[in-house]
Amino acid sequence: MNNTLLSITIALLFGIGTFMILRKDIIKIVLGMTILSHSANLLIFSSGITGGKTVPIITEEIAQHTTGIIFTDDLVNGILAPIVPEGTEMLFVDPMVQALTLTAIVISLATTSFLLILSYRVYKEHNTTDVSKVRRLRG
């Protein structure tokens, strides 16, 4: 939150990715897809940096001396687990977003490698990387 630079970065990456997937070159499309998926990952990541202090590993020492909020819903004060209003002190960052981002990265790794192999095959079969020439399926 309140991280203007991060928001601008995400917006720029979305723009670059969208521009790239509208090109005619297959490799540029694959690169654009990668950039788009990484900007989506950054978007997930940005929802988690809500002013926490440390990594969310709760040792006994920390558990005994809690001062801030760990992760609880407090609907009366308008707190919905990791999303807290301004001025509330959090002890940890939200651990969920890292798990989500890691999963999304793994999935985009798999799809990207698949896409790269496919584009290599398309190049081998058609001898071109121009998408507008790869249209045997019209009809």
Add this chain to the structure above:
Amino acid sequence: MDMYHNIPILLVAVPIFFAAITVFLRSRFKLQKALNTTVFAGLFIMSLALLLHVWENGIVVYEVGEWGKYGIILVADLLGSGMVVLSSFISMMAMIYGQDYMDKETALDTTFFPLFNIMVAGLNGIFLTGDLFNLFVFFEVLVMASCGLIVLTGRGDHTPMLYKIEAIFKYLVLNMFSIIVMLTAIASLYATVGTLNMADISVKLAQLSAAGTMPWHVYMIALMFIVVFGYKAAMFPLHFWLADVHPSAPAPIHAMLSGMVIKVGIYGILRIHYLIFPDVLFLTRPIILILSLVTIGVGAASAIGQYDLKRMLAYSSVSQIGYVLLGVGMGSVYTTTAALMYLVNHAMAKSMLFLATGETLYHAGTKDIRKMGGFIRTSPFLATIFLMGSMSIAGLPPMGGFIAKFVVFDSGLEAGFYAPVAIALLFAIFTLFYLFRTWMTIFWGELKEPENESDFIARSPTPQIKVALALLAVAVIFFGVYPEPLFALASEITAQLFDPQPYIDAVLGGQVR
């Protein structure tokens, strides 16, 4: 009790486990055949038991790893478990059919069995999960597995590898884009309410809505989900990929893709928009209604001009999915019931038709309709099955499709949507025309190339394929002559959709954490 408690996770984990086992058994074809048939029959029986259990005792909630509402949960309500029964039935038939249909060296001995198992795990996971991010993961599992399956070849599959690669490239790029849209929507929703559990999101958005502080971007998120699921279901502006991708797949996979995988989009719309965004329905229903009418029209008009049999049927799928969306878009209780009935009947009839098409193309040795003719003399069995499928899709009694179409039109008239029903009825006549023209060209008339008659007879279905087709045909007729259980189930599902409180209570259990 304890036995039923574990069924939701077994439906997801068992196919994944056996996908790994089948990698080790690659060269043992007989064993693979027996093992996979057993596993898929077991999955079907388990899903049926789950549906009966849910019908009698209410929603089953399974907490994976016992983490409560913060972990991954699987929820088997009537909609989810009903869809699982449908998908297990169709996948069992496709598996029995595929064992004889697919090439032995290039498909059955390599990746067919593992990928098919993973695909079924992805489908079951989508229908059973109660967690939004998990839904995304299972979408991706389903897509990657189906991409791998499209490449494989079968005996009636006359698509060159060149075309398949191109089709998969299209499918994967578009799918990755829709997945990114979905990920963005999920991230925005998580940043708004701070949870991924669908029931929990529903509760919190209802609280925000009641307090009058609903942020405006929730509407945008709901529309983004329409784009994602509309892409999956091949709704009008996003339908163009289907006619390229589905015909490139071999017949069993084509049946799965057209029978079940595009229904995932409908399931997503029903689940997400009725559970999470009931306040946005006033905006999404008219969009779905208008786009569904365009989908029906575009699909039917494109199908008429096709001479490639598989491509024509793929456009027919686009048109038929429009009828399901029409029922969803009209939005009353009765129309949604009708949409669910249409969904079930279309899934059965379409997968039967595609399985029969695969055999017909093998029988004919070509995929051009104009080069076929008179096959009723060489293969009366295929002619019967194909006729039954066409009758069901076109909506003639006594097939299941008649009841489904009748219910959709009746409910539309009752809800006062006269113009949409009139348009849909017009294109239903189109459907009748193009399906029966195709059937008559292929099976009636003079036998083309009669001197090769023994060739045609040699290329006829094996007993195993006949069993799969006949079982599907029995199901199609059964739902045509005795639709009451389906109707009762669909009404109950719709009642649960329109009142999600039991779902929320079952998931959150009244606990305040």
Add this chain to the structure above:
Amino acid sequence: MTTLIAKTVTKACVPIAILFSISLLLAGHNNPGGGFIGGVMFASAISLVYVVFGLDYIMSICNCKWEKFFALGLIISASTGFGAILFGHNFLRSTFMELHIPLIGEIELVSAGIFDIGVYFVVFGSILYIFKSTGDDE
């Protein structure tokens, strides 16, 4: 063509990298690390060998079928989940036990660790299978 320097450095580095990947795998429950990161590290070590010594050289030593490791990992991970069901808990429920071994001291055995080992196999199996099949395709 790879130089002598690259070959020598690879010979020195690869065992260390593999050991480090295993240590990351075992550290994964309570400290940073885990099956995924360990598997990626192992895969990068092996792929360094592939890059420096060439595919044919490796194939002449052993023709590894990496997809089998993928399947093995999937079986291990899934069995961990089914094991929890056998003990009457929910799928993938984690548990731990503490062992006292003389001279080493207390060690904690976590059932999530077995799941992590499965993930390790899946990750390096899939990554190396992708590398090998793309390199093979000529």
